[in-house]
Amino acid sequence: MANPVYGKKAAQSRNAEKIPDSLWVLVIGFILFLLWAPFQVGLFNGQQTDYEKPIYLAVLFGCLMLFLWVGLYYKRFKLEDQRDLLAVAVLLLPLTYFLSLFVAASHYMAMNMLLIQSMYAAVFIVSLYLLRQKQVNVIIQNAVLTVAYLIVWFGLLNWLGAWNVAGGLVGWFSNTVRGGKYLDAVMTDANGLRLTSIFQYANTYAAFLMAFLFVAIFALIRSKKAYGMLINGFMLVPIIVSLLLTLSRGGLVMLPVVFVLLLLFQKPARQILWIIHLIIAGIASVAVANPVTKIGQHLSAVPDASAAIKGWAYLLIASAVTALLCWVVQRFAAPKLETSIESWSNRKFTNLWLPIGATVLVALAAFLLIGTSVRSVLPDNIETRLENINFQQHSVLERFTFYKDALKVTKDYPILGAGGGGWAALYEKYQNNPYTSRQAHNFFLQYLIEVGILGFIVFMGFILFVFYKYIRGYMNQRERDDYENGFFFLIIALSILLHSVLDFNMSYAFMGLLVFIGLAGMAAAMDAKPLTVKWNSSGLRFGYLALACLGTLALLFVSLRNIGSANAAADAKAIAQTSQSYEEIKAPLIKALKNRPSHPESVIILASMDNQVYSQNQNEQFAAESLAVLTRGLEDEPNNKQMLQQLIALYDLQGKSEEALAVYRDNQDKYIWDIQWYEPLITRASDLGTQAHLQQDSAKEQEYFQIGLAAYSHVVDGVAYLKTLPSGQLQGRPFSVTPLIALGAGKIKLVTGNAEAAAAIIQTGFTDSYADLASRSDLWSRAWYIDLIGRSYDLGQAPYTQWYNKLISAGSDDQAIAANAKANFNTGLEAYNQVMRETNGETNAFPSATTLVVGKMQFLSGDVRTAVNTLKAGLSEDYSDAINRELARWYLAALKKLNSAQDQDVYNKLIAADAGEAAKIDEIAAMRPLS
Structure with missing residues (x-):
């Protein structure tokens, strides 16, 4: 019985x-x-360490397959034609990543990308030789198609309310299922719900769907048996509806481009069939897209079995009707069509006419859907997305910005590149404005960044040679079954790579696997042109196999080592969820760092723990270990911001303010648009300069003030530049002269005798809720500081309460709300610090009410130890006073939070005044600080 993908020639070849x-x-x-990889090998951007182990397991499997291939082929393997030479050439791809490892911006990410590229090479070699055998080719093509269809249904299960079924199907082996639900199979962003299936990113899923939409049409037309036509025809509607549900404008833009390119490879009869099947499926899909969209949106909010059944009915009926119509076309119209235009098909350039016509039709359809009300037939969310397609909308402008910034990185790392993950490690240093994107949204530019011009030439030479050789042979001998088989793989590789011009699809290891299997499928169908140079000597053949085995052994060792390290790091994170034992959490971290001393997450967790313990007992052993761990980590990860922040935290605990400032100063060029880096840089420089001024150390004063003013000028210039961005381009993260920056820079101007400039800076930074404070005539007076501290507390308390309530009620840690609270608290605390510095820490510098709110801000910001000292200093003996009782309450709660010995005297006096205070103390101590 013939296969649903293949025709009579394939069946005959299989039988033979x-x-x-x-x-x-x-x-x-x-x-x-192939079945395991889609649900395991996801996005790897150097930050999501949950995907570490699956990546290493995939490399391990690739190594084992390559070992098995060597064992099976070592006698038959010959270097006699260009296809064999590709098995050698593919090793150059991981080699270029190995070379870039020596200059990598992040050793961790570069090493992981080297492993991933090695896996691609292993899969390419194995695929290249397996796919030469036609029966195996049949099996693998059907396996690929089956996996693709399963992914489509997996996504629709999540969209139509059956997420528990989808999660149950893969939860036993996938690490992305939480509480029975696959994470972000349906994601939510500013555009609403978007279908992502296994990819957790809608645009990449759109690229995948586009590829397999055309594969399904190709398989449908090529099938000779009814069940093959029906299966592939049935899948067209689910694929197109899923593509619409991704809301991917890039997918909708690239789909007609790829479609027209693929038409160029077909004879006129098949071109007509491609168009007919796409029209049938397109009409059916648009007919059900609106109800399926609305039902999915409804089911995301509330479970509704009847609505789910209705949604499935729409989808399945439309799919069945499409399958039947496609079968009718193939069964009755296709043979007549091929016969009737056979003589016309043999004319020169006839295969260009329909693609040109299709281009005109696509342009007309695009005009109607984008520029007229015809798009109203589509669901509202899709209509809105189409309405916003233009070259001035923010996602287009942002991509152009990414591309320009990528070229800046390449200019500084031209030959060997910046190593794997180079963009993620360096983009904040080169970015044009404060966007957040650890991906360059262009695979080719990102590849150029990672391996430089040398590696890019090797990669482009490799893939262009494969495409050129296959396409040239296909156009001359397209009737041959080998080339028909290869076209299946060309569709996959071409579709994904073309879409990757606009997005980071290839950052998903599974998409990379599909591309390299596609390249191998084309290479297997190439003409077996003999090599002109005598490569087929036994020495070269066995030398290649020996080299492959040695490289695979090295990869096997590294993969096993990294799996062990990843397991240990995961154990530490799991233990930390249930235990507070330092030694218990530390043991797996030490194991994780044994073989990978710069593993970022393990370094950060261990350093944070050491810092915390040091803050409690002042044992220098913990400070020394933290410093050693961070110093070693930063050798390989000099651009890791979290490691640098832990180093700063350590210096602060040790009272090394100058060293902490030096970290900010020496790394400011790496984070040119990070206002949270420049705020402490300016305020710390201001604080240290003011101290030096009070100590009459003019050299230090000038040094620190220059650092602060230079940083302030950078912020001011940046704010001015952001105003020149095109109107459609989003700025990205906040970047402005904040109240905290204004306090620091204004203080510098005030201390240096320029009160007018100080007032101007305050007016620049004190806007919105702080604006009235900036216009007062008593700037920098004690009364002004008191009002500023009170205002900061009020403005921070509201978002803190909102954040805390969401945290305890829904477990939602809303970082945007938390950042708002922290920013306001920081402003008030800096104002307090400025006064305390000038008064040499006088305890009576502020009234007790102000001291209370300062202590609260310190507690809620996470600086509980300092809060203890502040609150204690503000206490009086009058426990009939409500403010004093609140000071005592927060003071005792802070002690309890630190697990410190209770101040029994204060406790007894407070309880004597009000027995209900005990419960209030416990309530405060249970509160979670912002950091």
């Missing part, structure tokens, strides 16, 4: 060729790898 029994192990292993 038998797969050796010994090869079945490799074939089955390869298929199992």
Whole structure:
């Protein structure tokens, strides 16, 4: 019985060729790898360490398959034609990543990308030789198509309310299922709900769907049996509806481009069939898209079995009707069509006419859908997305900015590149404005950044050679079954790579696997042109195999080592969820760092723990360990902001203010648009300069003030530049002269005798809720400081309460709300610090009410130890006074939070005044600080 993808020629070839029994192990292993990989090998951007272990397991599987291939092919392997030479050439791709490792901006990310590229090379080699055998080719193509269809249904299960079924199907082996639900199979952003299936990113899922939409049409037309036509025809509507549900404008823009390109490879009869099937499926999909969209949106809010059944009915009926119509076209119209235009098809350039016509039709459809009310037939969310397609909308402008910034990185790392993950490690240093994007949204530019011009030339030479050789042979011998098989793989590789011009699809290891399997499928179908140079000597053949084995052994060792390290790091995180034991959490971290001393997450967790313990007992052993761990980590990860922040925290605990400022100063060029880096840089420089001024150390005063004013000028210039951005381009993260910056820079001007400039800076930074304070005539007076501190507390308390309530009621840690609270608290605390510095820490510098709110801000900001000292200093003996009782309450709660010994005297007096205070103390101590 013929396969649903293949025709009579493939069936005859299969009958004439038998797969050796010994090869079945490799074939089955390869298929199992294909089934496992989509639900495990996701996005790796150097930050999501949950994906570490699956990546290393994938490399391990690739190594094992390559070992098995060597064992099966070592006698038959020959370097006699260009296809064999590609098995050698592909090793140059991981080699370029190995070279870039020596100049990498992040050793951790570069090493992981080297492993991923090595896995791609292993899969390419194995695929290249497996796919030369036609029967194996049939099996692997159907396995790829089956996996793709399963991914489509997996996504629709999540969209139509059956997320528990979808999660249950893969939860036993996938690390992305939480509480029975696959994470972000349906994501939410500013555009609303977007379908992502396994990818957790709608645009990449759109690229995947686009590729397999055309594969399904190709398989449908190529099938000779009814069930093959029906299966592939049935899948067209689910694929198109899923594509619409991604709301991906890039997918909708690239789909007609890829479609027209693929038409160029077909004879006129097949071009017509491609267009007919796409029109049938498109009409059916648009007909059900609106109800399926609305039902999915409804089901995301409330469970509704009847609505889910209705949604499935729409989808399945439309799919069945489409399948039937496509079968009718193939069964009755296709043979007549091929016969009737056979003579016309042989004319020169006839295959260009329909693509040109299709281009005109696509342009007309685009005009109607984007520029007229015709788009109202689509769901509202899709209509809105189409309405916003233009070259001035923010996502387009942002991508152009990414591309320009990527070229800046390349200019500084031209030959070997910045190593794997180079963009993620460096983009904040080169960015044009304060966007957040650890991906360059262009695979080719990102590849250029990572391996430089040398590696980019190697990669482009490799893929262009494969495409050129295959396409040239296909156009001359397209009737040959080998080339038909190869076209299946060309569709996959071409679709994904073209879409990757606009997005970071290839940052998903599974998409990379599909591309390299696609390249191998094309290479397997290439003409077996003999090599002009005598490569087929036994020395070269066995030398290659020996080199492959040695490289694979090294990868195997590294993968196993990294799996052990990843397991240990995961254990530490799991233990930290249930235990507060320092030694218990530390043990797996030490294990994780044994073989990877610069593993970012493990370094940060261990350093944070050491800092915390040091703050409690002042044992220098913990400070020394923290410093050693961070110093070693920063050797390989000099751009890791979290490691630098832990180093700053350590210096602060040790009272090394100058060293902490030096970290901010020496790394400010890495984070040129991070206002949270420049705020402490300016305020710390102001504080240290003011101290030096009070100590009459003019040299230090000038040094620190220059640092602060230079940083302030950078912020002012940045704010002015952001006003020149195109109107459609979003600025990105906040970047402005904040009240905290205004306090620091204004103080510098005031101390240096320029009160007018100080007032101007305050007016620049004190806006909105602080604006009335900036216009007062008593700037910098004690009364002004008191009012500023009170205002900061009031403005920070509201978002803190909102954040805390969401945290305890829904477990939602809203970082944007928390950042708002922290920013206001920081302003008030800096105002307090300025006065305390000038008064040499006089305890009576502020009234007790102000001292109370300062202590509260310190407690809620996470500086509980300082809060203890502040609150204690403000206490009086009058426990009939409500403010004094509140001071005592927060003071005792802070002690309890630190697990310190209770101040029994204060406690007894407070309880004597009000017995209900005990419960209030416990309530405050249970509150979670912002950091």
